[in-house]
Structure formats: structure tokens, C-alpha cells
Amino acid sequence: MRPLLLLLSALAFVGCQNVPITGRSQFILVDESEVASLSAAEFSKMKKLPGDKRLAKVKEIGLKIVAAARRDDKAGVLPPSSKWEFAIIDDKSPNAFAMPGGKIGFNSGMFQYAPTDDDIAVILGHEVSHVICRHGSERVSQAMGVAIAAAVADEATKNSSSKTRSTWMAAVGIGAQYGILLPFSRGHESEADHLGLLFMARAGYDPAAAPLFWERFSKIGGTRPPEFLSTHPADSTRVKQLQGWLPEARAQMPKKP
Numbered sequence: 001m002r003p004l005l006l007l008l009s010a011l012a013f014v015g016c017q018n019v020p021i022t023g024r025s026q027f028i029l030v031d032e033s034e035v036a037s038l039s040a041a042e043f044s045k046m047k048k049l050p051g052d053k054r055l056a057k058v059k060e061i062g063l064k065i066v067a068a069a070r071r072d073d074k075a076g077v078l079p080p081s082s083k084w085e086f087a088i089i090d091d092k093s094p095n096a097f098a099m100p101g102g103k104i105g106f107n108s109g110m111f112q113y114a115p116t117d118d119d120i121a122v123i124l125g126h127e128v129s130h131v132i133c134r135h136g137s138e139r140v141s142q143a144m145g146v147a148i149a150a151a152v153a154d155e156a157t158k159n160s161s162s163k164t165r166s167t168w169m170a171a172v173g174i175g176a177q178y179g180i181l182l183p184f185s186r187g188h189e190s191e192a193d194h195l196g197l198l199f200m201a202r203a204g205y206d207p208a209a210a211p212l213f214w215e216r217f218s219k220i221g222g223t224r225p226p227e228f229l230s231t232h233p234a235d236s237t238r239v240k241q242l243q244g245w246l247p248e249a250r251a252q253m254p255k256k257p
């Protein structure tokens with residue numbers, strides 16, 4: 001497609017939106033429902049363990065967190081409770097994810113690091129926060145922005161020397177690598193940690209489990225899947241931030257009768 005056409009089709013959905021609670025404004029070029037249907041197609045291909053006894057627990061905790069998060073969902077991003085789908089994924093790597101449109105996957109390999117309900121709530125709080133903050137759509141929008149920049153750069157340098165041209169293309173490539181190829185940005189991860197902590201507390205789980213979970217999780221060896229990379233954000237920063245948000249989270253906890 002010609003760059004101009006690409007740009008125009010992207011701008012059809014352009015919108016500046018705000019993240020709940022933090023109020024950060026974000027630039028979104030795609031229709032959330034389009035990202036949701038792409039996600040649903042990916043989700044349907046995954047190898048699931050429908051008979052796993054732990055599925056009911058994950059679903060119960062997940063739906064409590066979704067209900068707790070809904071209070072801040074002014075834009076109506078979260079699907080209704082009946083539309084959420086939960087699955088235990090047959091995968092030994094310790095990972096979990098939430099997709100736009102409300103598909104939550106919890107790898108079988110994650111349970112050994114999340115023995116309690118509070119631990120599972122830490123993980124699901126984080127994942128549901130990625131959904132309510134539309135991080136998936138934002139990431140796709142960033143990728144589209146880079147593709148558009150590459151197309152425009154390519155067009156703009158057609159008549160210049162090959163050296164200028166390769167410098168341009170390298171710059172675009174570096175931008176793509178740091179901005180997009182890394183799964184979620186540090187900012188997105190911190191945002192999901194922060195909101196996830198508030199939502200888990202509001203749902204009745206102990207937020208103090210969060211810094212402990214991440215501290216424990218940072219010590220495991222071997223390769224970790226992108227969503228739970230040690231450097232993303234740096235574990236010590238993550239734990240310190242979570243500890244700093246604990247008073248705010250505790251204030252959200254339901255009052256004991």
C-alpha cells in the first residue's frame with residue numbers, strides 16, 4: 001500500500017484516550033474490537049488443559065478482579081463477565097497473559113510459583129490491568145506507526161544517496177526494536193503492576209503478596225517468557241515500586257465487618 005493510503009487508513013481510527021487511574025494519555029490507531037478478534041483467533045490455536053482442576057480457581061479469582069476493575073472502566077473496555085474466557089495452557093514455562101476482548105491464559109508451569117490465591121491474584125490483577133489500559137491496542141498502534149514511518153522514510157529517500165537511505169532505514173529499525181519488539185514497554189509493565197495491585201486489594205486479596213511474588217520470581221533460573229522477563233522492569237525497581245503503592249492498595253481493601 002502507498003504510504004499516504006496507509007496513513008489515511010490508520011487515521012480512520014485515530015484517537016487520543018486516557019488510561020484509567022493514572023490518566024496517561026495514549027495514542028491508539030486501531031479499533032479495539034479488531035485487536036480483540038485477532039487475539040481470539042490466536043487464543044483458539046493454543047493447547048489448553050480444559051480438565052485441569054485448577055481452572056475453576058483461576059476463573060473465580062479472575063472474575064473477582066474483573067468486577068473490582070470495572071469501577072474504573074469509564075471507557076467500557078472490559079467485556080461483560082460472561083464474555084471472559086479462562087484457560088490453563090499446556091506449557092511448562094512460567095507465564096500468563098490477558099488478551100484484548102477478555103481471553104486469559106495461565107500456563108501450567110506458572111502454578112509452582114503461585115501457590116496461594118493471593119499469588120494468583122497478583123498475576124491476574126496485572127494481566128487484567130493490561131486489558132483495561134488497552135496496552136495491546138497501544139502496542140499494535142506503535143507497530144503501525146513504525147511501519148508507516150518506514151514507508152514514509154523509504155519514499156522520502158528514494159532519490160537520495162544509498163548511504164543516507166541506509167542510515168534512515170537503520171534508525172527506523174532501531175526504533176522498532178526498542179519500542180515494539182520488546183513485548184510491553186517498561187511503562188506498560190509498571191502501569192499494570194500499579195493498577196493490578198489496587199484491583200487485587202479491592203477484590204479482597206492481600207496486596208503484600210505482590211512484592212513478595214516478584215521478589216521470589218526474580219530468583220528463578222532459566223529463560224523466562226517475554227511477559228515475565230527479569231529486566232522488564234528491573235526486578236528491584238518493580239519490587240520497590242510495589243512496596244511504595246501498598247498503602248494506596250490497602251486503602252482499597254474491603255472493610256471487615
Ligand SMILES: [Zn+2]
Nearest residue numbers: 184189192227
Ligand atoms: Zn505485563
